[in-house]
Amino acid sequence: MPTIAVWKFTSCDGCQLTLLDCEDELLPLADQVHIAHFLEVTGASEPGPYDISIVEGSVTTPEEAERIRWIREQSAMLVVVGACATSGGVQALRNFADVDEFRSIVYASPEHISALDTSTPISAHVAVDHELRGCPIDRGQLLEVITALLAGRAPDLPDTSVCTDCKRRGLTCVMVSRGTPCLGPVTHAGCGALCPAVDRGCYGCFGPMTRPNAPALVPLLKRTGMSDDELELVFRTFNANAEWT
Amino acid sequence: MTIGSDLEVVDMDVVLDLRGLDALIRVLAQDGRVVVGPVLRDDAITLAELGSADDLPGGWGVETGPGHYRVRRREDEAVFGHSAGPQSWKRFLHPPRRALLSSDGTGFHAAPESPVSYAFFGVRPCDLAAITKLRQVVGGPAPFVVAAQCTEPGEVCFCSSMGCGPGAGSGYDIALTERVDGDGHRFLATSGTEEGAAVLTRVPSRPAARHDVELADRDVAAAAGRMGRSMPEVDLRDLLAANRDSAHWEAVAERCLTCGNCTMVCPTCFCVSVEDRTDLDGNAERAQRWASCFEIDFSYLHGGAVRTSGASRYRQWMTHKLGTWHDQFGTSGCVGCGRCIAWCPAGIDITEEAAALARTGGGRP
Numbered sequence: 001m002p003t004i005a006v007w008k009f010t011s012c013d014g015c016q017l018t019l020l021d022c023e024d025e026l027l028p029l030a031d032q033v034h035i036a037h038f039l040e041v042t043g044a045s046e047p048g049p050y051d052i053s054i055v056e057g058s059v060t061t062p063e064e065a066e067r068i069r070w071i072r073e074q075s076a077m078l079v080v081v082g083a084c085a086t087s088g089g090v091q092a093l094r095n096f097a098d099v100d101e102f103r104s105i106v107y108a109s110p111e112h113i114s115a116l117d118t119s120t121p122i123s124a125h126v127a128v129d130h131e132l133r134g135c136p137i138d139r140g141q142l143l144e145v146i147t148a149l150l151a152g153r154a155p156d157l158p159d160t161s162v163c164t165d166c167k168r169r170g171l172t173c174v175m176v177s178r179g180t181p182c183l184g185p186v187t188h189a190g191c192g193a194l195c196p197a198v199d200r201g202c203y204g205c206f207g208p209m210t211r212p213n214a215p216a217l218v219p220l221l222k223r224t225g226m227s228d229d230e231l232e233l234v235f236r237t238f239n240a241n242a243e244w245t
Numbered sequence: 246m247t248i249g250s251d252l253e254v255v256d257m258d259v260v261l262d263l264r265g266l267d268a269l270i271r272v273l274a275q276d277g278r279v280v281v282g283p284v285l286r287d288d289a290i291t292l293a294e295l296g297s298a299d300d301l302p303g304g305w306g307v308e309t310g311p312g313h314y315r316v317r318r319r320e321d322e323a324v325f326g327h328s329a330g331p332q333s334w335k336r337f338l339h340p341p342r343r344a345l346l347s348s349d350g351t352g353f354h355a356a357p358e359s360p361v362s363y364a365f366f367g368v369r370p371c372d373l374a375a376i377t378k379l380r381q382v383v384g385g386p387a388p389f390v391v392a393a394q395c396t397e398p399g400e401v402c403f404c405s406s407m408g409c410g411p412g413a414g415s416g417y418d419i420a421l422t423e424r425v426d427g428d429g430h431r432f433l434a435t436s437g438t439e440e441g442a443a444v445l446t447r448v449p450s451r452p453a454a455r456h457d458v459e460l461a462d463r464d465v466a467a468a469a470g471r472m473g474r475s476m477p478e479v480d481l482r483d484l485l486a487a488n489r490d491s492a493h494w495e496a497v498a499e500r501c502l503t504c505g506n507c508t509m510v511c512p513t514c515f516c517v518s519v520e521d522r523t524d525l526d527g528n529a530e531r532a533q534r535w536a537s538c539f540e541i542d543f544s545y546l547h548g549g550a551v552r553t554s555g556a557s558r559y560r561q562w563m564t565h566k567l568g569t570w571h572d573q574f575g576t577s578g579c580v581g582c583g584r585c586i587a588w589c590p591a592g593i594d595i596t597e598e599a600a601a602l603a604r605t606g607g608g609r610p
Contacts, residue, residue, distance in 0.1 A: 028525035144522075151523040160505060160540040163590075167509030168341035168535050172289040172331045175590050177314045185504035185590050199287075210541050213502050213555060216591055220312070 002051035002150065005037035007071055009057025009064050010091055010119060014136040015082035016040055016056045021139055032150060048074030052149055055128075058084040058119045060091060065116070065125060072126035079145055080122040083135035083238045087207050090135075092119040092241035119241065130155055133188045133206040135238040141190050158189045159210040162202050166193035174201055181224040183234060186212035186244065207239035214244045258453035259445055261421075261432045266324070267298035268448040269391070269419075269434075273364040276444075278389055281337060282366030283327065288316055290330040292337075295366055302327065309399045309473075309583065311592030321425040325367050328399030329582040333512035334365055334376055339383045342534045345519070350527040363388040368417070369395055370410035371402070371582040375512035377416050381574055382515045389440070392417035396424075396464040400473035401583030403596055407476065409580040411468040413437075419445060422461035433461045474583065474596045477603040481577065485568030488602045489560070497598055498555035500591045505537030507585035507593070508562060513578050516543070538562050563595060 006016050017040060022029070036046040053075035059065050072078055083089045094102065095118045103110040122128055132141050141157065148155035158164070162184035166173070174180040174196050182201030184193070188209040195202050208214070214235070221231060235244050261269065273280045274296075282295045285302040295301065301324035308315045309328060319326050344356035365388045368376065373392050380387070395404070395411035404410030413420040418441030422433040433453055436442035477484075508514040518536035523529045536543055538561045544552040552558050570578030579595070586594045 025525055032525060147523045147525060150525075151529075153521060153523065156520045156522075158540065158542065160537070160542065161502070163504040163506045164509060164535075164537055164540065167506060170291070170332060170336060170341070172287040172291060173314075173506065173588055173590070176312055176588055177288050177316075177331070182590075185502035185506070211503065211553065211555070213498075216500050216502055220590055 001032065001034045003034045003036040003046075003049075004052045004054065004146075005048070005050040005071075005075070006035075006040070007037070007053060007055045007057075008039065009055065009068065009085065009122070010060040011057030011082065011084040011089065013040060013056070015085075015132075015134075016054070018081075018137050018139050018142055019054070022143055025143055029146070033146075050075045052077045052079060052146070055080045055085055055122055056082050058088045058091060058121060059116070059125055060094075060119045061115055063114070068122055068125050077129045077149055078122075078126065079130045079132065079149075080128045081132040081137045081142065083133065083205060083207060084119075085122045086131045086133055086242075087121050087239040088119040088241035090238055090240065092239075093236065094119055095241055096236075121241070130157065132157070133190050135205040138191050138194075140192070160189050161185055161209050162187045162189050162191065162193055162196075162206070165189050165191070166196050169193055169197065171196050174199065175220070175224065179224045181221045181226050181230075181234075183217070183221075186214045186217050203234050203237075205238045207242040208244045212244060257442065258433060258435050258458060259450035260453050260457055261434050261448060261450050263298055263324075263430055265434075265449045266301075266421075266432055269444070270295050270298055270366060272444055272447045273366070273389060273391075278362045278364040280364045280366050281334075282391075283325070283330065285316065289314065290316065290327045292330070292332045292334070298324070301325075301367070306397070307399060309401045309587045311401065311586050311594050312588075312590055313592070314587045322430060323397075323423055323425050325393040325421070325423045326397055328395075328397070328402055329369060329371065329512075329584050329587075331510060331584070331588060333510065333582070333584065334368065334372055334388075335379055335512050335514075337363055337365070338376065338379055338385055338388070339515060339535075342532055344530055344532045346531050348529045350529075362386070364391065365389070366391045367393040367421075369393060369404075369582070370413045371395070371404040371407075371580040372512055373413055373416050374404075374407075374409035374580040375582065378513045378574070378576060378578065378580070379515060381576075382513075389444075390417045390419075392420040392437075394420055394422040394461070394465050396422065396468050398468050398472050399583060399587075401586040401594075402472050402581065403474040403476055403583060404581035405469045405472045405475065406596075407577060407579055407581035411472075412465045417441070422464065424460060424464065431457075433457050472581075474586070474594070476581070476596050477600045479603050481567040481599060482569075482571045484599065484602055485564045488605075489564070491602060491605060493598070493601050493605060494556035494560045496601075497559050497593065500593055501555045501559050502591055503539045503555045503558055504590065505539040506588050506590065507595075508537040508539060509535060510584040510588040511566070512580065512582060512584065514566075518542075538565070559593075563598065566595070567599065
């Protein structure tokens, strides 16, 4: 039976909990894989190697930079999940600031804190096999990658815009029909156009699609009334470290 | 030639009031068809199943522009007083996702054909042409079509340029022309097929007078002169063929988001990708889903994608739509509905881009 290990780096745990949210599929999944390491489920941990490692979180400490190399060596397939693991996450805001200053302000004894100056995606440290975007990830995409790996097929993870999913769903474009700012045209698909389906604009939590044209979107977002500050917030929150241009 | 009086009865044509229109919807449904038509939903006029004439967007019109669409209250209660919305009949003839085959581990089974028999209600002439072009590619059973001739084109409309409107060409079972004036709210109904004529005999109506037909003809003819846009008067196929290396593609690419909205809203864009799904119980399904030539993966061949730049992807779309569609299907792929202009978040206007190419040389007049 294939083994699965679920690993956490710097993150909030929300993405790995998505696996537990797969309620209907959990029992069939348990019949087909052996969970060797998943601390949100059990404290018991088995030694490697592992067939599939699912990694959540970004690398923000020297210890994490070491640990991800060990996990890579132990894993036949490495699937990284969530905005932290794929782009550095919201904590990558540190990449644009002085971490020493943060340390001195936040901690009473900053000398005990061992942190890197940057928050970086897993792919900056080791080769990854598949990436799932999002803050948090999409449950359907997680099942897609697991079922694909179990069946020995390539997972179907389109790198195109949110708009393609939005239109296939038959939703009416919130930007064109209402003037609601939306990052859908530059954002990586995978959520199934969740926000436009509930009358909100996309705020880009899946990060940039492949070759986005964000410079062309910015004036359109401004036309809908977004200020420069708001623009900086939407592009520099969940995937601050990602290449939007 | 005898000139008849205004009250002379014209063969085959009848006039329906709103009650008659409602009866028409009910008769089509009674015959087992799913009647789909325009409804006001999510601040847009979209397409959905109709139960009665009350579901139609009476009194609602639209204001459109490049990257812009707003519904607005009309001064009258017209039900077809709007131009193309975010959806097209493609959604029903060529669904966004369609299962092709499945396997339970013991063998492969072709997906059953949809048993749904559609009646499309209120099809604009541009969309009537689009249905013909799309069915030429994807096939499938013919829907029953109730066309609504266009008497009020929108700001992004250019069907006249494409020879697809505002009057209904062929391909309808019944064509309606709506009029709201001092004489009331009514629809001139013309049958295009025997089936359409038979359906019309089952709804309350009065015979059409010559005056009714003349008014309808006048309204449609006037609409032709009120198109918001037009294509440059050159051979578009030659224009695109001559402009493969135009510097203009880069200029478009600066504005183009490559989001794929234009292809998704286009009533004739038919491309699909094939996806395979497997579940944890040993079942597999192969399906097709709408794809877009703006997706990088769309041109993925051995080793990589061949159209990675925005310029090459926009060129591909426009060249196929206006040019090489002729080589493939003997007709243009564009009907002039204007959806790609309105629903492009960046407001890229295919008529403007064609005009820009024509200005820089290339097409022969």
